[in-house]
Amino acid sequence: MDRRRDTKRANVEVDRLSSLPNDLIHKILSLNGLKCAIGNSVLSSRWRYIWTSMPCLDFSSKDFSTLPKFLEYIANVLSRRNNLVQVFSIKFCFIGDFNQAFVQQVLSYAFSHSIQQLSITCLLDNRIQLPLSLFNSQSLKHLTLTSELIDGSFETFCKAHSLTTASTLSLPSLTTLYLADVTLCNEDNNDQSVGIFSECPNLKNLIIDSIKVKGSDVLHICHHLLSDLTLKCVKGSLNGVNVVAPQLKNLNIRQYLGKDLQYRISAPDLSSLRYDGYHPLDLFTKGFSSLEKVYLGVYSENVAYAHRMLRLLQQLQSVKFLTLSIEIIEILSSSVELISRQPSPFINLKMLKIYPEKVDLKEQAQKKANMSMEVKNYLLDGSPSATFILVSLEEKVAEMRTESAQKQMDNLRVRLEREIANLETNMSPMNRGKTLTESEKEIMQEQHIAELEYLTHIEETMTCIDASWEDLNSQIERAKSRISGIISDLHDIKEVMIKLPASNKTELQPRFSSLCSEADIVVNKIMDYVKILCDMKGRHFSVYIHGLATTSLQSF
Numbered sequence: 073m074d075r076r077r078d079t080k081r082a083n084v085e086v087d088r089l090s091s092l093p094n095d096l097i098h099k100i101l102s103l104n105g106l107k108c109a110i111g112n113s114v115l116s117s118r119w120r121y122i123w124t125s126m127p128c129l130d131f132s133s134k135d136f137s138t139l140p141k142f143l144e145y146i147a148n149v150l151s152r153r154n155n156l157v158q159v160f161s162i163k164f165c166f167i168g169d170f171n172q173a174f175v176q177q178v179l180s181y182a183f184s185h186s187i188q189q190l191s192i193t194c195l196l197d198n199r200i201q202l203p204l205s206l207f208n209s210q211s212l213k214h215l216t217l218t219s220e221l222i223d224g225s226f227e228t229f230c231k232a233h234s235l236t237t238a239s240t241l242s243l244p245s246l247t248t249l250y251l252a253d254v255t256l257c258n259e260d261n262n263d264q265s266v267g268i269f270s271e272c273p274n275l276k277n278l279i280i281d282s283i284k285v286k287g288s289d290v291l292h293i294c295h296h297l298l299s300d301l302t303l304k305c306v307k308g309s310l311n312g313v314n315v316v317a318p319q320l321k322n323l324n325i326r327q328y329l330g331k332d333l334q335y336r337i338s339a340p341d342l343s344s345l346r347y348d349g350y351h352p353l354d355l356f357t358k359g360f361s362s363l364e365k366v367y368l369g370v371y372s373e374n375v376a377y378a379h380r381m382l383r384l385l386q387q388l389q390s391v392k393f394l395t396l397s398i399e400i401i402e403i404l405s406s407s408v409e410l411i412s413r414q415p416s417p418f419i420n421l422k423m424l425k426i427y428p429e430k431v432d433l434k435e436q437a438q439k440k441a442n443m444s445m446e447v448k449n450y451l452l453d454g455s456p457s458a459t460f461i462l463v464s465l466e467e468k469v470a471e472m473r474t475e476s477a478q479k480q481m482d483n484l485r486v487r488l489e490r491e492i493a494n495l496e497t498n499m500s501p502m503n504r505g506k507t508l509t510e511s512e513k514e515i516m517q518e519q520h521i522a523e524l525e526y527l528t529h530i531e532e533t534m535t536c537i538d539a540s541w542e543d544l545n546s547q548i549e550r551a552k553s554r555i556s557g558i559i560s561d562l563h564d565i566k567e568v569m570i571k572l573p574a575s576n577k578t579e580l581q582p583r584f585s586s587l588c589s590e591a592d593i594v595v596n597k598i599m600d601y602v603k604i605l606c607d608m609k610g611r612h613f614s615v616y617i618h619g620l621a622t623t624s625l626q627s628f
Contacts, residue, residue: 094122094125097122098122098125098126098127098128101122101123101126101493106123106126106128106129106130106131106149107130107135107145109122109123109126110123110149121154124152124153124154124157125153125154125157127157127158127159127160127161128160128161128162129149129153129159129161129162129163130162130163130164131145131146131149131162131163131164131165131166131178132163132164132165132166133165133166133167133195134165134195139167139168142166142174143174146174146177146178147174147177150177150178150181155185157185158185158186158187159181159182159185159186159187160187160188160189161187161188161189161190161191161214162178162182162187162189162190162191163191163193164178164190164191164192164193165192165193165194165195166193166194166195167194167195169201170194170201170202170203170206171203176206179206179207182209183207183208183209183211183212186211187209187211187212188211188212188213188214189212189213189214189215190212190214190215190216191215191216191218192216192217192218193218193219193220194217194218194219194220195219195220202217202254204240204241204242204268207241207242207243208242209243209245210244210245211245212243212245212246213245213246213247213248214246214247214248214249215243215246215248215249215250216249216250216252217250217251217252217254218250218251218252218253218254219252219253219254220253240268240269240270240271241268241269241271241272242271242272243271243272244271244272244273244274245274246272246274246275247274247275247276247277248275248276248277248278248279249269249272249275249277249278249279250279250281251279251280251281251283252279252280252281252282252283253281253282253283254283254284255283255284255285255286255308256268256283256284256285256286256291257285257286257287269293269294269295270294270295272295273297274297275295275297275298276297276298276299276300277298277299277300278293278295278298278300278301278302279302279304280302280303280304280306281302281304281305282304282305282307283305283306283307283308284307284308284309284310285308285309285310286308288310289309289310289311289312290310290311290312290313290314291306291310291312291313291314292314293313293314293315293316293317294314294315294316294317295316295317296317296318296319297319298317298319298320299319299320299321299322300320300321300322300324301315301317301320301322301323301324302324302325302326303324303325303326303327304324304325304326304327305326305327305328305329306327306331306333307329307331310331310333311333311334312333312334312335312336313333313334313335313336314336315335315336315337315338315339316338316339317338317339318338318339318340318341319341320339320341320342321341321342321343321344322342322343322344323337323339323342323344323345323346324346325345325346325347325348325349325353326347326348326349327347327348327349327350327351328348328349328350328371329350332351332354333354334354334356335353335354335355335356336356336357337355337356337357338357338358339357339360340358340359340360340361340362341362342360342362342363343362343363343364343365344363344364344365344366345360345363345365345366345367345388346366346367347367347368347369348367348369349369349370349371350370350371350372351370351372351377352368352370352372352377352380352381352384352400352403353368353384354380354384355384355387357387359387359390360387360388360390360391361390362390363388363390363391363392364391364392364393365391365392365393365394365395366388366391366393366394366395367395368384368394368395368396368397368400369397369399369429370397370399370400370403370429371399371429371430372399373399373402373403374403375403375406375407377403378403378404378406378407378410379407379410381400381403381404382404382407382410382411382414385417385418386414386417388417388418389417389418389419389420390419390420391418391420391421392420392421392422392423393421393422393423393425394418394421394423394424394425394451395424395425395426395427396424396425396426396427396451397426397427397428397429398426398427398428398429398442398443399429399430401426401442401443401447404447404450405443405444405446405447408444408446408447411446411447411450412446414450415453415454416449416450416451416452416453416454416455417454418451418452418454418455418458419454419455420455421451421452421454421455421458422455422458422459423458423459423460423461424451424452424458424459424460424461425461425462425463426443426461426462426463427463427468428463428465428468431465431468431469431472443462448460466573470572470573470576473568473571473572473576474572474576474579474580476568477565477568477569477572477580477584478580480561480564480565480568481565481580481583481584481587483561484558484561484562484565484587484591485587485590487557487558487561488558488587488590488591488594491554491558491594491597491598492594492597495594495597495598495601537613540609540613541609544605544606544609547602547605548602548605551598551599551601551602554598555595555598555599558591558594558595559591559595562587562588562591565584565587566584569581569584
């Protein structure tokens with residue numbers, strides 16, 4: 073009895089993870105998802121039920137070979153979870169219709185546990201209707217609805233994911249809505265000012281990505297509290313977008329598909345506008361008196377757009393900080409006579425920045441950014457004291473490579489954090505093994521010898537040994553892959569940094585050096601983990617050999 077008590081005390085002292093507060097353990101476990109957290113519940117008595125109080129849940133049919141296994145997993149999680157703990161967020165990815173019982177089961181559970189964030193991804197294999205009446209929550213603040221294609225065939229692509237708007241989305245606490253790859257149905261709604269957002273009175277941030285509208289050739293967005301709106305890649309038969317948002321502050325439009333749309337925007341308090349697209353923005357507005365920043369990026373250099381470009385710039389006359397792509401300058405330069413008859417529209421301008429939009433890092437010879445005096449005068453005569461910046465191609469390339477290096481470093485740091493969390497989890501039971509006394513090790517050895525008594529034939533013994541080798545080899549290969557991935561990421565970052573100007577290198581070098589130090593620690597921890605695995609297998613084989621020498625020969 074005393075021996076067991078001592079062993080238990082040693083386990084508690086070594087198990088550092090179990091001494092952490094629940095919210096921190098939840099954060100560590102959530103890095104690898106709920107399914108992994110459940111698998112780790114065997115590592116200690118404290119961890120056995122820790123997953124049942126996790127506030128962030130995720131269910132994905134991609135993690136299961138069959139639908140029945142996925143359904144069984146959902147049922148087990150929801151039935152065993154601590155119902156007294158509220159659900160903060162759920163990520164839900166599945167294939168099939170929304171009328172399936174398990175879908176409604178998950179949503180019902182979420183809404184009954186005061187969920188605040190919900191993300192749903194529907195895997196498409198057919199045309200799917202999404203009844204918005206399913207979403208009935210007083211607590212939900214952030215909602216994401218997206219769809220993914222099961223395969224990349226054109227036939228599957230044409231089967232759109234339909235988001236039915238006959239019943240509006242009724243979420244009184246919703247502040248952020250993200251819709252991607254869906255079709256909004258407007259066939260039964262004749263009132264253009266009423267849409268699926270009309271019963272979301274607190275909606276402030278709306279992101280619409282790759283969307284279609286059925287029953288209308290215009291996308292109408294009308295909301296009195298909306299402050300941030302992002303429109304990306306509007307598709308289908310739409311030819312226009314109408315926005316009425318009196319409190320809109322930030323508008324981001326990205327239209328890369330070559331589709332030329334008209335945008336009618338009523339947003340008197342707009343302070344920031346960003347547009348990226350193939351065609352110049354075809355904008356109709358009564359004016360933006362509070363406009364601070366405008367970023368216009370255009371890929372086309374078609375001179376036929378000169379009149380549209382001039383009309384657009386006239387509507388942005390109150391802007392203070394203006395950024396234009398060099399392609400816009402090319403369009404304006406093609407119509408010098410037209411420009412000469414127009415007054416400079418910008419009377420409040422503090423800074424004008426011109427930059428190259430189309431940059432291919434693989435091409436050596438690229439067009440340089442040039443600007444004629446006529447165009448420069450047109451843009452700056454109204455604000456002669458404004459700062460003028462002409463970004464060279466070299467500066468743009470350096471900027472893109474710097475951003476690439478920063479993004480790669482961010483991704484690697486996340487990867488290292490996950491590795492540390494995994495290692496802490498996996499090393500915990502191994503560390504407890506290190507604290508065993510000699511008498512406890514003898515007991516374990518006796519247990520292994522007892523197991524050996526059942527292996528009455530050499531074939532069974534060798535099968536067990538072979539299985540141990542396969543497991544060890546598999547663990548070593550996974551460790552090798554993880555280390556190779558980390559080193560490869562560092563090498564890729566280094567390759568990008570080598571091509572940067574000296575000033576950019578100097579700025580990023582401390583961060584890269586710190587990342588290398590973190591990577592070195594993680595790689596050494598992985599190697600230590602492999603060494604411990606090898607030692608454990610070696611001791612296991614020693615037990616077999618010792619057992620052969622000590623067990624009765626009559627057993628064989």
